[in-house]
Amino acid sequence: MxxxxxxxxxxxxxxxxxxxxxxxxxxxxxxxxxxxxxxxxxxxxxxxxxxxxxxxxxxxxxxxxxxxxxxxxxxxxxxxxxxxxxVMKNEFISIVSHQLCSPLSAIKWNMEILENDEFTDYSKLTSKQVIFLKNVKEANDKMLKLVNQLLEVNRIDEGRAVLKHENVDLGEIADQAISELKDLISEREVEVKKRIAPDLPPVSADAAGIKTAIKNLISNAIKYSRQKGEVEVDLKANGRKILLTVKDRGVGIPRYQHRKVFEKFFRSANEARYRTDGIGLGLYLARAIVENLGGKLWFESEAGKGSTFFVSIPVVQK
Missing domain, CATH: 1.10.287 (Helix Hairpins)
Incomplete structure (x- = not known):
């Protein structure tokens, strides 16, 4: 205060x-x-x-x-x-992002074709050439992710973000999110421990949107965890809501920065120490998506002791 x-x-x-x-x-x-x-x-x-x-x-x-x-x-x-x-900023972001999407998507498609054995004989490539191809693909994927985040933020700021409400199994969504982060998990050598309660009731949410929010939370926990650390993902019923908890024992967030955590382009004071990528849109997007779906996102954190993020989503009323 x-x-x-x-x-x-x-x-x-x-x-x-x-x-x-x-x-x-x-x-x-x-x-x-x-x-x-x-x-x-x-x-x-x-x-x-x-x-x-x-x-x-x-x-x-x-x-x-x-x-x-x-x-x-x-x-x-x-x-x-x-x-x-x-207004000018939003228009600029929208125009530039759309212009970037086309060439980046073309690069992605061509890289996927090159990865096909019918087009590329990897036996004739040196180990360095294989690494170069991999680096190009990873860099392009990061750029596409960044552009898509900017477009999504722009839609939210202009009130154009539309999320569907359908019956969604959060346990399945959490499993998918963790699976899609397997490369990051392997790179950071982090163990993700998940505890998903059985027979959870479905929630009313947009499947793609809520998966993006959960991925952002788990991704942040992994990035700010110490090498070979642990991240806990817990999913359980809490009255008429489903409570998702993502906990890490990493660097944590200094108390004086707590009020800025969900702001656009927020970067923790510990970011330089851990050299994480990204531009600070993940938590902003996660909260916008969760709140748009009628849920709530909050956190607890202490510098040097890690962070815990909580997501509460209403279950489908029978």
Whole structure:
């Protein structure tokens, strides 16, 4: 709470965040307007006590009111500028992402063809050439994932994200998510321990969307775990909801960063130490998807002791 309060009153940092001047920054202008309002109240009171002529009081009140109206106009312009910049940013991300998708998809398809023995005789390739092909494929897959994340974030920001509601077996979805992360699990030499309660009731969710959210949570837990560490995935019924828990004993998140965890492009202070890839969209997307489905996502974490993320999704009402 204390850190949030300091962040709220630090108008200089907020103005720099929006990359606008002080006299165009709504945070600073609201502060100035509040100060002038208080000054005008006291000024009017003392002017009425000190001068018998009401004209002085009327003129002073009129001047202060004009200043407040002017500041109000500046605030509106500042907000409009921020809104316009946000629209331009979303349009830019959408255009660039769509333009990148086509060549990246073409590279992916061609790499898949090259991996087919009918087109490529691997016996004639050197070990280095095989590694080069593998590196190209992995790099392209990462770029495609990044572009798709940017497109999904853009749809969420513009309110265009549409998730279906269908009966979904979360246990099966969790199994699929872990299976699709097998390469990362092998690379990090992390053991994923899953405990899925039997006969779990289905939840009302979008299968692809909820799998993306679960994969993001498990992927983060793996990336921030120590080499040869453990990640626990627990799924059980909790009243009329299904509770998913993803726990790691890795680096953890410093307390002062807790309030920023679900923000776009958030990177933990420990990121440099663990050299994880990604640009900090996974948790933002996970929470947006879960909340869109009527669920809740929260976490507990302590620096140096790991993190635990919780997902609660309502079961299908009979």
């Amino acid at each position: 204390f850190w949030k309060f300091l962040d709220d009153i630090n108008f200089v940092a907020r103005c720099k965040k929006y990359n606008i001047g002080m006299w165009q920054c709504p945070n600073f202008l609201f502060l100035v307007m509040g100060f002038l309002t208080v000054v005008s109240m006291f000024g009017t009171y003392f002017a009425s006590k000190s001068f018998d002529d009401e004209t002085v009081t009327i003129v002073s009140v009129t001047i202060v009111a004009a200043i407040i109206v002017t500041i109000g106009s500046l605030i509106i312009r500042g907000v409009e500028r921020i809104a316009e910049a946000n």
